[in-house]
Amino acid sequence: MVDFSVVAQWRQQYGADRQRLIDDYLARRRARPLLRGLSRAADRLLQEVWQAHDLPAATALVAVGGYGRDELYPHSDVDLLILLDDDLPAAEEARFEPLIGLLWDLGLHVGHSVRRVSECLDEAAGDITIQTNLLDSRLLAGNRTVYRRFRREFDVHLEPHAFFKAKRLEQRNRHGRFADRALLLEPNLKESPGGLRDVQTAGWVCQAVGLPADFPGLARVGLMSAGEARQVVAQLSFLSHLRIRLHLAANRREDRLLFEFQERLAAEMGYHAHPGRRASEHLMQRYFRAARHLSLINEFVLGCVRERLQPDSRTAPLPDHPDFAIRDNRIDLVDPELFSRRPSAMLDAFLVLQQHPDLSGFTPTTLRALRRGRKLVDAAFRRDPENRTRFITLFRQTHGLTLALRLMHRLGILGRYLPAFGRITGQMQHDLYHIHPVDEHTLMVLRNLRRMAMPEYDHELPFAHRVMREFGQRDRLYLAALFHDIAKGRGGDHSRLGMADARRFCRAHGLSKQEAEEVAWLVGEHLTLSDTAQKQDLANPEVIAEFTRHCATLDRLTGLFLLTVADIRGTNPAIWNSWKEKLIRELYLASRRLLEGHAPHTDLVEQRKEEALATMRLYGYSDGAEKKLWQQLDDIYFLRHEAQEIAWHTRRLLPLLGRQDIIVRARLAPIGEGVEVLVHAPDEEALFSRICGFFAGMRYSVLQARIHTTRDGRALDTFLVMDEQSRVAYRDILSYIEFELTETLKARAPLADIAPGRLPRQLKAFPIRPEAMLSAGVDPNAWLLTVKAGDRPGLLYDIARLLGRHRVVVRTARINTMGQRVEDVFVVTGDRLVQPEARLAIERDLIDALA
Secondary structure, eight states: OOOHHHHHHHHHHHHHHHHHHHHHHHHHOOHHHHHHHHHHHHHHHHHHHHHHSOOOSSEEEEEOHHHHTTOOOTTOOEEEEEEEOTTSOGGGGGGGHHHHHHHHHTTOOEEEEEEEHHHHHHHHHHOHHHHHHHHTOEEEEEOHHHHHHHHHHHHHHOOHHHHHHHHHHHHHHHHHHTTOHHHHHSOBTTTSTTSHHHHHHHHHHHHHTTSOSSHHHHHHTTSSOHHHHHHHHHHHHHHHHHHHHHHHHHTSOOOBOOHHHHHHHHHHTTOOOBTTBOHHHHHHHHHHHHHHHHHHHHHHHHHHHHHHHOTTOOEEEOTTOTTEEEETTEEEESSTTHHHHOTTHHHHHHHHHHHOTTSOOBOHHHHHHHHHHGGGOOHHHHHOHHHHHHHHHHTTOSSOHHHHHHHHHHTTHHHHHSHHHHHTTTOOOOSSSOOSOHHHHHHHHHHHHHHHTSGGGTTTSHHHHHHHHHOOOHHHHHHHHHHTTTTTTSSSOHHHHHHHHHHHHHHHTTOOHHHHHHHHHHHHTTTHHHHHHHHSOTTSHHHHHHHHHHHOSHHHHHHHHHHHHHHHHHHOGGGOOHHHHHHHHHHHHHHHHHHTTOOOHHHHHHHHHHHHHHHHHHTTOOTTTTHHHHTTOOHHHHHHSOHHHHHHHHHHHGGGTTTOSSEEEEEEOTTSSSEEEEEEEEOOTTHHHHHHHHHHHTTOEEEEEEOOBOTTSEEEEEEEEEOTTOOSOHHHHHHHHHHHHHHHHHHTOOOOOOOOOOOOHHHHHSOOOOEEEEEEOSSTTOEEEEEEEEOOTTHHHHHHHHHHHTTOEEEEEEOOEETTEEEEEEEEEOGGGGSHHHHHHHHHHHHHHHO
């Protein structure tokens, strides 16, 4: 039994050693000495503890994993293997239990296993994780002969082919797990694509085939140049610094770059805010660029190892392309110096890849040559008419545009050819809406457009696919996608700035003036359709007419529709839903009808009535039954609702009109998730507030509210609501909503405060300054109220109560939730709104309430 005073001395000494190393790191900012130093401090403690215990002679204490590599981060686990000789009696194993408990008492976060040599070999053979852990092993204390015998047997049994295939499959699965959209905003420094684990995987597979496990070593054996190795080491050093700082900031093992740490780490690492960009956005841009580079290096090294394991791979000539060949189903170079001699051949390589969709990419030799050749893409290269023709030709191929541009981007060629694109590479936007850096978002939008054009993906967006099939100017649409956000972060209106960029580019690349204007128009207006659909009242004919006049031609309207769908889906998949799709499609179709010369809205009203009556007949209603309700409804009602909705309202209300003062009916939303709720009740001041308060109490989000007052002074309101947490099946909640909301409206109780929900941690880290603005709308008798704020439970209820206090009546509400942000638009009326000072007071009170 070790004396308590000795244990206290060990703990104090280990703590002092760790603190001294951390203090030295903070002063000198050198990552490698800290990681090695922390490993050595743990080594000394473990050796002293081992020697102080009376342990069997035929055993060894072995460091494995990251600790075995001498890479111990401040709060990482100390991974240990207690290795036993096969002949050690089973009863002796119990003697190690007090040792493990003592290590925890000393402040070591120990991950341990106790195994015999044969057990280690057997378990490693069946588990790639164990095999990898043991690959990075080193002896700390104990019997050297036992350890050497184990290591010799382990190395003999390590089968390079099987190990490589298993690590490649493991990496593919890990990338799939860590490509979750939340991790794009808060990446895992260790496990996300391009993280530290990718670098380690490259080292492990190299070690398995007898290559050096470090990059300077790979440079010495000719796998890369010394300069390339230095670049990798610099990127790796950045990630190491970031992980060290993250551990210290969190004071625990934390590998995910959470929002709450990003601003602090940015300041500690010397990044500063600039107009329009936070310091954390500069930090994250640096991170994404490092991860992109390391991901490419990982792919290159794994490709080299694959070729080393398959030395008999044959090279076959590529028909019609004498500069290129096929090796292992990849494009190889006949002359490794091709791009140095003729830089324009780099663009040829991507065209060849597009024209041979059966090929799976480039060989490591070609990748390396392309990466080196990117520096040759200079101003003269960009001005060359033949290169400009080649680049535009990429957008006119039937296959492979997304693959070609992604590879060009990863290799640094796209950013060299389009310097403006290079500036947005890795640029993050902490608006709690976009989940990709600007460059990745742009490529995602291009991908979405390409998928709309491909028959195998027509199930994703059937309507958009049909529209794309009829659209003739796809290359211009793809160019607009490439430029739509290219001016982000420059200050000013990025749509206008990008419009000018696109116009210059298109003219320089041989597009006619008209074609260039079409691309530039799409770039300049890429937000217009979305803003109109989500913020304006589409039942108002003037809104449709004004938007249609703005588009002017069917080609522009159709291109804008397709670009808008691809843009929203490429921004954040969580915010794309059937409701947004319905709004955008509704605006597109209404505008298309006008451009094609169809009848005005009065005929649309009659058409919807006729369609609704046809549905009613299917349910046994005779013509004329609807008049009891419809004579109280105006044209705006029929324009605001689809025929199926009108039929549902009519069927539910007719049997109860005149018998029930308050009618509430609910059904599963026909457009997707959520519940559609119909309320027919006496119109009164606080009705909208009470309904919003009811849903806030349920923790349901209101996606849309359509407020209508009938000719006899009753409210006919419809709400689309959704449980964002998906806690209860929607079908089970319909009866509850109908009964409880009816009782709530009958009670007419004073409006009460609702306990605020927990503020999302993203909003704590990056609070959104609320905005409220009243402006004149298309309708001279109504006003548009735009509210921007961070989302939280009960937000709409608070807005509704405040508007009620100011005697402002809500006619429609468009609730536009974008990640953790809301941009809600209300059409409101009220006698006081004509007074400028009253509007100012309402705006001020709203901002105070939202803050």
